[in-house]
Amino acid sequence: MGPMYDLFPANLPSGIVHLKSILAKDTQDALARATKQVSKTAEFSHARTKSGGIYSAEMTNCGEFGWWSDSQGYRYTHIDPRSGQPWPKVPKSFTETLTMVLAGTDHSDFRPDACLINHYPDTAKMGLHQDKDEADFSQPIVTLSLGAAADFLIGGFKRSDKSIKLLVESGDALIMGGKSRMRFHGIRKIYPGTSPLPGLDGRLSLNFRKAT
Numbered sequence: 001m002g003p004m005y006d007l008f009p010a011n012l013p014s015g016i017v018h019l020k021s022i023l024a025k026d027t028q029d030a031l032a033r034a035t036k037q038v039s040k041t042a043e044f045s046h047a048r049t050k051s052g053g054i055y056s057a058e059m060t061n062c063g064e065f066g067w068w069s070d071s072q073g074y075r076y077t078h079i080d081p082r083s084g085q086p087w088p089k090v091p092k093s094f095t096e097t098l099t100m101v102l103a104g105t106d107h108s109d110f111r112p113d114a115c116l117i118n119h120y121p122d123t124a125k126m127g128l129h130q131d132k133d134e135a136d137f138s139q140p141i142v143t144l145s146l147g148a149a150a151d152f153l154i155g156g157f158k159r160s161d162k163s164i165k166l167l168v169e170s171g172d173a174l175i176m177g178g179k180s181r182m183r184f185h186g187i188r189k190i191y192p193g194t195s196p197l198p199g200l201d202g203r204l205s206l207n208f209r210k211a212t
């Protein structure tokens with residue numbers, strides 16, 4: 001059975017698509033296991049902002065490009081700046097799952113070249129921000145959620161605009177595209193102890209992007 005679009009909240013801004021529970025449990029497990037493999041080559045670590053701040057989420061990447069932040073600022077790189085090695089290849093399970101998720105949406109032709117993976121320990125957050133290091137803002141951002149539930153904030157086009165709160169849970173996909181591609185967004189809260197996946201504490205997000 002395909003996605004049941006009529007079950008999704010009707011009050012989300014145009015361009016935001018929340019595909020609730022679209023990933024079967026065994027798919028979620030496979031993605032979490034593949035993430036573990038990626039992190040054996042490119043380990044999770046807390047990136048720093050240019051000004052020396054530290055992200056409370058841990059990050060790594062796979063794909064042709066990875067997003068990184070350090071004393072040189074935000075950017076996409078071919079290599080992991082920590083090791084000097086290329087980012088690991090995108091696992092087949094990621095690509096296959098993304099294709100399944102996007103089938104039947106307006107973004108079935110999306111071909112990302114970067115996957116930023118965030119791991120949020122129970123106390124981590126991510127402040128409101130826009131994703132604007134990519135070359136073409138007509139390309140969406142697609143995020144798969146695994147593990148603990150979280151409050152995802154969707155704001156406006158200025159940081160000070162009001163945001164709405166969306167509960168994202170393990171197995172959900174969220175698309176930010178079209179008119180909503182440049183909305184501020186962030187993670188306000190992780191719900192500790194809610195991960196349904198054995199061996200995964202906290203929350204993982206797989207963030208597919210077209211960097212170039």
Ligand SMILES: O=C(O)CCC(=O)C(=O)O
Nearest residue numbers: 118143185186187205207
């Ligand atoms: O973890 C998420 O769901 C959002 C992550 C995010 O906004 C980002 O990495 O830019």
